Amino acid sequence: MKIVAFAGGVGGAKFAHGLAHVLPPEDLTVIVNTGDDFEHYGLYICPDLDTVCYTLAGMANPDTGWGRVNETWDVIENAARLGGPAWFRLGDQDLGTHLERTRRMKEGQTLSQITEDFCKAWDIQSMILPMSDQPVRTMVETEEGDLAFQEYFVHRRCEPRVRGFRFEGVEVAEPAPGVKEAIQAADAVIICPSNPWVSINPILHVVKSIEKPVIAISPIIGGKTVKGPAAKMYHELGIEPSAVAVARHYCDLITGFVFDTVDRQLEGEIKSLNLRTLVTNTLMHSHDDRKQLASHILSFIGTDL
Amino acid sequence: MKIVAFAGGVGGAKFAHGLAHVLPPEDLTVIVNTGDDFEHYGLYICPDLDTVCYTLAGMANPDTGWGRVNETWDVIENAARLGGPAWFRLGDQDLGTHLERTRRMKEGQTLSQITEDFCKAWDIQSMILPMSDQPVRTMVETEEGDLAFQEYFVHRRCEPRVRGFRFEGVEVAEPAPGVKEAIQAADAVIICPSNPWVSINPILHVVKSIEKPVIAISPIIGGKTVKGPAAKMYHELGIEPSAVAVARHYCDLITGFVFDTVDRQLEGEIKSLNLRTLVTNTLMHSHDDRKQLASHILSFIGTDL
Numbered sequence: 001m002k003i004v005a006f007a008g009g010v011g012g013a014k015f016a017h018g019l020a021h022v023l024p025p026e027d028l029t030v031i032v033n034t035g036d037d038f039e040h041y042g043l044y045i046c047p048d049l050d051t052v053c054y055t056l057a058g059m060a061n062p063d064t065g066w067g068r069v070n071e072t073w074d075v076i077e078n079a080a081r082l083g084g085p086a087w088f089r090l091g092d093q094d095l096g097t098h099l100e101r102t103r104r105m106k107e108g109q110t111l112s113q114i115t116e117d118f119c120k121a122w123d124i125q126s127m128i129l130p131m132s133d134q135p136v137r138t139m140v141e142t143e144e145g146d147l148a149f150q151e152y153f154v155h156r157r158c159e160p161r162v163r164g165f166r167f168e169g170v171e172v173a174e175p176a177p178g179v180k181e182a183i184q185a186a187d188a189v190i191i192c193p194s195n196p197w198v199s200i201n202p203i204l205h206v207v208k209s210i211e212k213p214v215i216a217i218s219p220i221i222g223g224k225t226v227k228g229p230a231a232k233m234y235h236e237l238g239i240e241p242s243a244v245a246v247a248r249h250y251c252d253l254i255t256g257f258v259f260d261t262v263d264r265q266l267e268g269e270i271k272s273l274n275l276r277t278l279v280t281n282t283l284m285h286s287h288d289d290r291k292q293l294a295s296h297i298l299s300f301i302g303t304d305l
Numbered sequence: 306m307k308i309v310a311f312a313g314g315v316g317g318a319k320f321a322h323g324l325a326h327v328l329p330p331e332d333l334t335v336i337v338n339t340g341d342d343f344e345h346y347g348l349y350i351c352p353d354l355d356t357v358c359y360t361l362a363g364m365a366n367p368d369t370g371w372g373r374v375n376e377t378w379d380v381i382e383n384a385a386r387l388g389g390p391a392w393f394r395l396g397d398q399d400l401g402t403h404l405e406r407t408r409r410m411k412e413g414q415t416l417s418q419i420t421e422d423f424c425k426a427w428d429i430q431s432m433i434l435p436m437s438d439q440p441v442r443t444m445v446e447t448e449e450g451d452l453a454f455q456e457y458f459v460h461r462r463c464e465p466r467v468r469g470f471r472f473e474g475v476e477v478a479e480p481a482p483g484v485k486e487a488i489q490a491a492d493a494v495i496i497c498p499s500n501p502w503v504s505i506n507p508i509l510h511v512v513k514s515i516e517k518p519v520i521a522i523s524p525i526i527g528g529k530t531v532k533g534p535a536a537k538m539y540h541e542l543g544i545e546p547s548a549v550a551v552a553r554h555y556c557d558l559i560t561g562f563v564f565d566t567v568d569r570q571l572e573g574e575i576k577s578l579n580l581r582t583l584v585t586n587t588l589m590h591s592h593d594d595r596k597q598l599a600s601h602i603l604s605f606i607g608t609d610l
Contacts, residue, residue, distance in 0.1 A: 096383020
């Protein structure tokens with residue numbers, strides 16, 4: 001079974017890692033949000049892409065989910081001593097990625113070429129693609145004005161109340177080479193348990209139409225998110241955060257919906273949206289959890305094909 | 306006695322450090338070559354300026370003379386693993402400087418503003434000024450074509466035979482704020498034992514006229530340089546490398562010349578250029594050597610004022 005997964009940062013990376021364990025490499029393509037990419041210290045930084053790559057390469061920091069394992073912080077500490085901003089924690093190993101990516105971008109290489117080369121160097125077997133080679137910049141519209149995503153997410157710690165989102169450049173951004181082809185070749189598309197507003201929506205805007213079965217995994221469990229501001233965003237947008245809210249968010253696009261056993265009581269309401277449902281453990285504490293969730297979801301998709 | 310010193314990299318930094326030990330901070334201004342500045346990995350790098358600052362701050366690597374003491378190399382090793390060039394060794398602590406400098410330059414700050422702030426952060430008491438806030442780029446004209454300075458110096462290890470030098474941008478480059486004022490206020494200008502062709506000539510081109518007594522220290526000792534390609538350059542330009550060659554190089558500009566005791570037999574020839582001479586130990590192995598040389602030279606200047 002050929003699968004395309006849409007992923008944002010930590011949650012998406014963990015699930016994509018599960019898929020990479022249970023699918024032959026040639027049957028998995030992970031398409032990653034680039035809406036939260038930004039320039040910092042003159043370097044081109046792709047937080048979601050790096051989180052997915054580091055996770056699939058087994059190099060991610062298991063404590064944070066982002067950044068590199070056994071990381072050191074000499075560069076940013078030295079920059080901070082000179083008055084540089086330290087709110088975005090750039091580790092020394094991680095900076096190797098940003099430096100080389102920046103060098104190549106300045107040479108005119110595309111983000112997808114660079115990502116392909118980096119995946120080879122890191123011995124990642126599955127295909128990881130940025131959603132687009134053109135810049136798309138997620139702007140968070142808040143009560144304190146518009147904020148670039150990392151400014152909102154990391155610098156302001158998601159504190160300003162959200163009013164909406166804008167994806168600058170999305171009208172002209174084309175799917176990266178391989179994105180359309182991977183979707184065309186896929187038996188199904190899985191929307192990872194990533195933030196629907198800021199991780200998945202940018203990808204959906206770029207990809208536009210998906211003429212394949214799509215299933216989504218709720219990032220909201222018991223009204224909360226494991227990590228990140230998705231629940232807070234639903235709340236501030238006047239929607240009660242729940243698996244139902246996520247199912248409604250995606251319901252025009254998806255045929256199946258996966259959510260956690262703690263939300264079992266919502267199954268009737270979700271089914272009434274005309275969706276097939278899979279109720280299972282969606283928390284991914286261990287590598288086995290990732291694998292097991294991936295494996296359950298592939299079976300769930302299989303019964304429908 | 307108020308002193309302005311013109312300096313390039315390691316040799317200049319060591320002597321400037323000696324001066325900083327024997328002069329009150331307000332009496333020393335070090336004007337540093339920026340002709341070998343370059344962009345690498347998207348970062349703005351000033352090798353001579355950093356060497357002088359690190360040395361005066363007591364943070365320089367004592368083994369190499371450049372870079373930082375107790376340095377680590379995580380970033381560049383990770384970049385190299387992705388195919389990035391590793392010929393210019395960027396250490397992790399050192400990269401903190403480049404990142405913050407690049408960030409500020411992109412914000413529109415000038416190199417001299419940035420250098421002033423960095424010196425404060427590093428607790429450097431004497432004044433260190435870049436020769437100019439406008440870019441000057443030393444090009445080495447070689448038998449294999451023109452090479453940017455770091456390309457020649459670090460990447461090609463000074464191997465291509467030199468035919469000449471060009472300082473791109475030097476016609477429009479203004480002395481940085483404070484440079485003219487420091488020279489005007491100085492009792493004397495000292496040309497450090499730096500490479501006359503590529504470290505001092507760019508500064509002289511930018512500064513243009515110096516209406517003060519100038520004395521120079523030979524970087525060539527016994528026909529050789531302690532470090533760097535000055536002797537090789539003289540040779541390839543058809544001039545026998547020696548303290549006399551250096552004295553001739555500067556003789557229209559200087560009134561006094563300092564050279565090493567091993568070259569004592571050249572004193573007559575140098576005096577015949579109408580120069581006062583100081584023959585002394587100019588090798589700077591230890592911190593005491595630096596101090597002692599600085600102190601001898603200040604006495605030598607004092608006898609003439």
